[in-house]
Amino acid sequence: MIENYFSLPLFMEVNEKYDLFYEETEKAISSARKDNHKFISRLLGGMERETQPQPAGIIDGGFMSPYEKPNFLEFYDLFLKKYIEHCVSRYVSETRWSFIKPDTDYESVIDESWINIDGKGCYQSAHTHPRSIISGTYYHQCDGDEGNLVLYNPIPYIQYGQFPENIYTCGGELPVQIQKGKLVLFPSWLQHRTDCNRTDKERISIAFNVSVKEK
DSSP: OOOOOSOOOOEEEEOTTHHHHHHHHHHHHHHHHHHOGGGBOOEETTTEEOSSOOSSEEETTEEEOTTOOOBHHHHTTOHHHHHHHHHHHHHHHHTTOTTSOTTOOEEEEEEEEEEEEEOTTOEEEEEOOTTOSEEEEEEEEOOSOSOOEEEEOSOGGGGGOOTTOSTTTOTTEEEEOOOTTEEEEEETTSOEEEOOOOSSSOEEEEEEEEEEEEO
């Protein structure tokens, strides 16, 4: 009998209420593009994007103190924030994380969130999100052909051999098909990147870092 170990639980869901959230989120993104550039990650070296906004200094015309973290979802008080935090709580509960104590109430809190706007030729290189527990991305605008999210197998040694590469081990990388309204959650230590957007359309997503705390 074959038993699979070292599996990594990921959370993926397409928001059934995407249309209800879209208008409010779109207005907030338009406002950020006009007046709050600190919530939008910037390009470096032409077409490669920073993994997330810098923790201090000038960011695309906006200023942040050394102690301020960008939190787009909280600043605009979006319903999307509550949806994401609810999904993170489900993710934590369904994985039976050993951190969670019986008969104790916990809450998921988005500590940082920002907007990724990727036009033609834009991509993000492989990175992780240190000093966080759970990270994720929500696809606000895309048609599915603007370049996938790619998650790296956390068992690095699999790249040195072929056996037993299959649908469970995924080889070295797992491409995640993007879709409007799709939410993807994963451990913050998991290395990931985005494929290059080769279309003339913008791929707009909201990325975030989440902590889990006792109430």
